[in-house]
Amino acid sequence: MNGSENIRAASFELDPIQCDVLVVGGGINGCGIARDLAGRGFKVVLCEQDDLAAHTSSASTKLIHGGLRYLEYYEFSLVRKALAEREVLLKSAPHIMWPLRFVMPHDPAMRPAWMIRAGLFLYDHLAKREVLPGSRSVDLRRHPAGAPLKSRYKRGFVYSDGWVDDARLVVLNALDARARGAQILTGTRCVAARRGTEGWLCTLETADHAARAVQAKALVNAAGPWAEAFLRGAATPAGGESLAKRSLRLVQGSHIVVPRMFQHDHAYIFQNPDQRIIFAIPYQQDFTLIGTTDLELEGHDPRAGRITPGEIDYLCEQASRYFERAVTPADVVWTYSGVRPLLDDASGDPSAVTRDYLLERHIEAAPLLSVWGGKITTFRKLAEDAADAVGEMLNDRRPAWTETAPLAGGDLASWLPVESRRLPPDAQFERFVQEVQRRHPWLDAALARRWSRAYGTRIAQVLGDAAAMADLGAAVAPGVFERELRYLADEEWARTGDDVLWRRSKLGLHLDPSQREAVAAWMRRFAVTPSLSAAR
Structure with missing residues (x-):
C-alpha cells in the first residue's frame, strides 16, 4: 500500500485529526517546539515513532553548557547563545x-x-x-x-x-505541551505526508499498523537523525523532486x-x-x-x-x-x-562539525519547517525561533513566552515561603525537599528526595491521596512502587520497562536483572498501548 492509499484508508475509518501544526519527532527539539507553539495558542499534534527521547535526546553527556571547546573553532555565536541559555534553563526546572x-x-x-x-x-x-x-x-x-x-x-x-x-527534560516539555492543549502521540510514525496548497494531509501509523489521517496547516520536521530521510521518503511529493536539499x-x-x-x-x-x-x-x-x-x-x-x-x-x-x-x-x-x-558543513573532523542549528523553511505551498542540527542547551531558543518561523509562514504571528516560564514541575517557589523564593535555584530545591518531607513525614526520606528530583511539584500527582507508605502499593522492585509506575504509564507515556528504567529514570543502574525484569513485567501487564482512535 503506498502513501496515498494509506491516507485514504485511514481517513475512511476515522475523520482526520485537525490541527494547525503537526510536529514529527519526540526528541528535545520536537517536544520543545510543540510546547512553544501550544503555549502560543496553536493547535498542535506531535508524533514520535518510538518513546519520547528514545534516541539522541537521552544519550547526551547530560550537560547544560556553552561548549568551552567550541571557542577553538571560533563558534562564538553558538557559545554566546548557549551560555545565555544556561541560566534560563537552570531557573526553569531546578529539580532536573x-x-x-x-x-x-x-x-x-x-x-x-x-x-x-x-x-x-x-x-x-x-x-x-x-x-x-x-x-x-x-x-x-x-x-x-x-x-x-x-x-x-x-x-x-x-x-x-x-x-x-536529558530524558526527563524532554518529558517535561511534552507534559507542558499537553497541558497547553497539544496532543502527544508516542509509538506513532508519520508514514506519509502529502502537501497541498492549503495544508498537509499526513498518515500516522502505530506499531500494530493502526492508521489515522491528520490534516495540518503546517508541518515541522524535527525528526533528528531521521530528518533527512523523512524528507526523502514520507514527505517526498508524489512524482516530484525530493524536499531534502541538505545533508546530515x-x-x-x-x-x-x-x-x-x-x-x-x-x-x-x-x-x-x-x-x-x-x-x-x-x-x-x-x-x-x-x-x-x-x-x-x-x-x-x-x-x-x-x-x-x-x-x-x-x-x-x-x-x-x-x-x-x-x-x-x-x-x-x-x-x-x-x-x-x-x-554537514564539509568539516573533515567530526569533532569540528558545528553544533549550531539551522531552521529551513519550505514555503512553495503549505508551510514546512525542517530542523537541522542543534544541541540540548539551545533547545528552548531553537523552539522559540521555530515557533516564530511557523507563525510567520502561517501569517499568524504570536508572541514568545517560554523565557521566564517554568517547565512542568519546575515551579518550586510555589511551595516555598516568600523569603525562600529569592534563593538560587539549587538552594530552592533543597528547601523544596524539606517542604515535601514536612508535608509528608511518613514518606521514606530517600524516596522523597528521588521523587522530588524526578517530578518537582508534580510529586503531588504521583502521591495523589497517599497518606502512608502502604498507600503506594506493592514494591515491584526495591524503591519502585506501583503508584509511581501507574503515574508514569498514565501521565508520562511510559509503556515498557526500558521507558521507566533508562529514560524516565536511571533506576536500571541500581537494580539487578531480576528486579529490572519485575518492572518490565508490570509494565507489560498494566501499561496501555497507544491508540489513534482516541486522538481528537
Missing part, C-alpha cells in the same frame, strides 16, 4: 537541572596556561551570569579535586556549567559508566592528545560517567549506533591518563551511545 563546577587539570603538553585562561575569560563574559560563579585557578595539591588525580597534575582551572537529566552527518557519541572514581561533587574536563576532550562526571550517587567520543556512523540507520570496543578502550585510556586509579574495560557497568544529527 543544577549548577556543576568543572575542574580542568593543566597539562602543559596540551594547551598553554595563557590560552586556557583566555578561553575561560571569554567563557565567563560572553553572556550575563547571575546564578553561576566565574572561573578561577586552583592548586590541585590542596584542592579536593586533586586527590584522585596523578601527582604530576599540580595546577588546574575551575569553571561553571550545568547538569541536566550522523556522528556517534558514546559514554561509559564506572563505579564512583572520586568522592567530591565536582566534574572533570580532560584534554586528550588528539585535541579532543572528555568529561568525568559524578553520576547517580554511586557512579562516574565518562564521555564522549565522536565517531562517524557507517551507513544511514541511526538505530545502528552501538558503542564499539575501540570507543571503550579510548575512554578508559584517556581517563587513565589523569586518574591515579586506572579505568579499565572490566570496570564498565553500563554504556550508551547516541547518534548526533549534525548539519
